[in-house]
Amino acid sequence: MSHERRTSVLADHADRLAGTHLRELLKDAARGNQLRHRVGPILLDLSRQKLDAAALEALGAHVEASGWQAARDAMFAGAPINTSEQRAVLHTALRANGSSLPSPAPAEVLKEIDGALRRIDALVHAVGLGDASAFGIAPGITDVVNIGIGGSDLGPRLAVRALAPYHVPGLRSHFLTNVDGQSAYELMQQLDPKRTLVVVVSKTFTTQETLLNGNVMRDWISRAYGGDASAVSRHFLAVSANVAAAEKWGVPAAQVYPMWDFVGGRFSLWSAVGLSLALAVGSYHFHALLKGAALIDDHFRMAPWQENLPVLLSLVEVWNRNVHGRASRAVVPYADLLTDLTSYLQQLEMESLGKQVTARGAAVAQATSPVVWGSVGTNAQHAYFQSLHQGTDVVPLEFIGVVKPAHHLAENHDALLSNLLAQAAALALGKTFDEALAEATLGTEEERRVLAAQRTFPGDRPSTVLLLDALTPETLGALIALYEHKVFMLGHLWDINAFDQWGVELGKSIARQILPALDGSAPDTTAFDSATRALIEVIHQRRQAQGEHER
Numbered sequence: 082m083s084h085e086r087r088t089s090v091l092a093d094h095a096d097r098l099a100g101t102h103l104r105e106l107l108k109d110a111a112r113g114n115q116l117r118h119r120v121g122p123i124l125l126d127l128s129r130q131k132l133d134a135a136a137l138e139a140l141g142a143h144v145e146a147s148g149w150q151a152a153r154d155a156m157f158a159g160a161p162i163n164t165s166e167q168r169a170v171l172h173t174a175l176r177a178n179g180s181s182l183p184s185p186a187p188a189e190v191l192k193e194i195d196g197a198l199r200r201i202d203a204l205v206h207a208v209g210l211g212d213a214s215a216f217g218i219a220p221g222i223t224d225v226v227n228i229g230i231g232g233s234d235l236g237p238r239l240a241v242r243a244l245a246p247y248h249v250p251g252l253r254s255h256f257l258t259n260v261d262g263q264s265a266y267e268l269m270q271q272l273d274p275k276r277t278l279v280v281v282v283s284k285t286f287t288t289q290e291t292l293l294n295g296n297v298m299r300d301w302i303s304r305a306y307g308g309d310a311s312a313v314s315r316h317f318l319a320v321s322a323n324v325a326a327a328e329k330w331g332v333p334a335a336q337v338y339p340m341w342d343f344v345g346g347r348f349s350l351w352s353a354v355g356l357s358l359a360l361a362v363g364s365y366h367f368h369a370l371l372k373g374a375a376l377i378d379d380h381f382r383m384a385p386w387q388e389n390l391p392v393l394l395s396l397v398e399v400w401n402r403n404v405h406g407r408a409s410r411a412v413v414p415y416a417d418l419l420t421d422l423t424s425y426l427q428q429l430e431m432e433s434l435g436k437q438v439t440a441r442g443a444a445v446a447q448a449t450s451p452v453v454w455g456s457v458g459t460n461a462q463h464a465y466f467q468s469l470h471q472g473t474d475v476v477p478l479e480f481i482g483v484v485k486p487a488h489h490l491a492e493n494h495d496a497l498l499s500n501l502l503a504q505a506a507a508l509a510l511g512k513t514f515d516e517a518l519a520e521a522t523l524g525t526e527e528e529r530r531v532l533a534a535q536r537t538f539p540g541d542r543p544s545t546v547l548l549l550d551a552l553t554p555e556t557l558g559a560l561i562a563l564y565e566h567k568v569f570m571l572g573h574l575w576d577i578n579a580f581d582q583w584g585v586e587l588g589k590s591i592a593r594q595i596l597p598a599l600d601g602s603a604p605d606t607t608a609f610d611s612a613t614r615a616l617i618e619v620i621h622q623r624r625q626a627q628g629e630h631e632r
């Protein structure tokens with residue numbers, strides 16, 4: 082069946098279901114058998130998606146016709162599927178140790194990864210014992226600052242916060258990301274330079290934000306040692322695929338931990354990019370995270386599409402994005418510990434899937450990445466849920482809940498979970514005009530009807546629930562790997578390269594051209610467009626008005 086024919090079959094199913102409210106679909110309790118699946122500590126509940134058995138079968142036929150198993154196996158085996166950069170995509174090899182299946186990744190890659198993991202373990206062990214001098218590190222470290230951006234920040238940031246209950250005592254973690262000097266300034270106010278270990282994470286070691294922040298921290302530590310370079314270097318580690326650049330910048334080679342071209346930045350938490358996390362939670366928990374991810378790798382490799390969580394998640398995205406035209410998806414974790422999940426997923430999904438041409442340069446046949454957004458519940462309920470319930474756009478939601486909290490405040494936790502369940506139910510079921518009218522008891526008939534119209538909820542709004550048994554290193558690893566493989570599947574189904582990110586380059590190069598016009602080293606702005614020129618002019622004028630000496 083051609084792509085067009087399959088797409089029109091899916092559209093026919095959507096049309097057929099258009100007249101059946103989710104309230105009706107949910108009367109069939111048996112739909113849970115097909116739409117609710119568990120892998121280890123994660124339950125995926127798709128029963129509130131606007132699907133039935135026949136529509137799901139059609140989606141299954143779509144994925145089965147796509148050759149997804151061969152594409153998946155090629156990734157695991159290290160084929161150069163990132164074709165625009167001629168690179169393999171082997172983040173799964175980083176956690177192959179935890180897998181119960183033999184890894185098809187090249188043996189030399191597995192060996193290198195093993196070597197890097199051993200180095201990380203040894204370092205973390207030494208820091209834990211309070212003496213990492215053999216690793217070039219100063220004694221008495223109390224604070225670790227991870228400097229990095231994008232994939233060199235979001236994964237470790239998410240995991241360090243999510244696993245706060247597992248932190249080793251005596252070591253605090255900080256993240257320095259934005260080039261806005263405010264964050265560096267605040268950190269320097271707060272920390273003792275002689276007790277701070279800075280981990281500069283940059284795959285390329287060319288990223289402007291990271292290098293600028295690195296320079297600021299290096300100057301700060303250098304001042305504390307009166308400029309003694311050998312003392313300063315004892316406060317720095319680097320993680321990079323560009324060892325030469327890290328060394329040139331000032332980190333001794335023995336203190337540079339590896340990254341590789343075969344691991345994309347946004348897929349790199351499992352490598353030395355996770356060093357800040359490993360330092361925060363210790364090696365045992367870091368390996369547990371890898372094991373959790375490997376559990377999903379094995380599941381992704383073995384399960385048929387009907388039970389394969391990443392495949393099902395990708396099919397639901399195809400359903401909502403391509404068949405129903407939903408332009409965004411909200412991710413709402415009901416767990417403060419998962420505060421950073423949404424921004425992590427923004428990069429993972431939108432940098433991977435925000436593409437408009439195929440790997441062969443042709444226009445894509447369908448819409449690609451939706452906008453991913455969201456924040457933690459219940460806070461989100463008191464901010465934008467009004468619009469999700471009664472606004473004119475339908476936004477599919479993803480709720481993430483945790484059954485067992487990491488604290489003893491059971492009353493809070495029951496309230497939290499009841500809100501999650503209530504929101505998913507309210508979005509699906511809604512409230513009819515007649516139900517709202519029956520509740521309106523005051524006023525004239527006309528007044529009651531006006532009020533009821535405003536208190537009607539259309540419902541029929543789709544959501545997914547992911548329920549974790551507990552937020553442990555294993556479940557966090559499994560959750561992230563689940564999303565990684567969903568992204569892989571969508572790249573495959575949408576026929577795009579999910580592993581490059583050319584779209585971030587243009588703005589970077591224009592910023593490089595604008596910088597000299599702002600710092601005064603090349604004030605000629607005639608090459609810029611009129612809007613950019615005007616704003617540069619305003620900045621200069623306002624600076625003059627404020628007195629340049631304040632800069």
Ligand code: F6P
Nearest residue numbers: 231232233283284285288346585
């Ligand atoms: O600008 C996008 C990006 O290249 C991301 O893909 C990457 O995660 C981030 O910048 C940081 O890059 P690096 O690790 O090379 O500093």
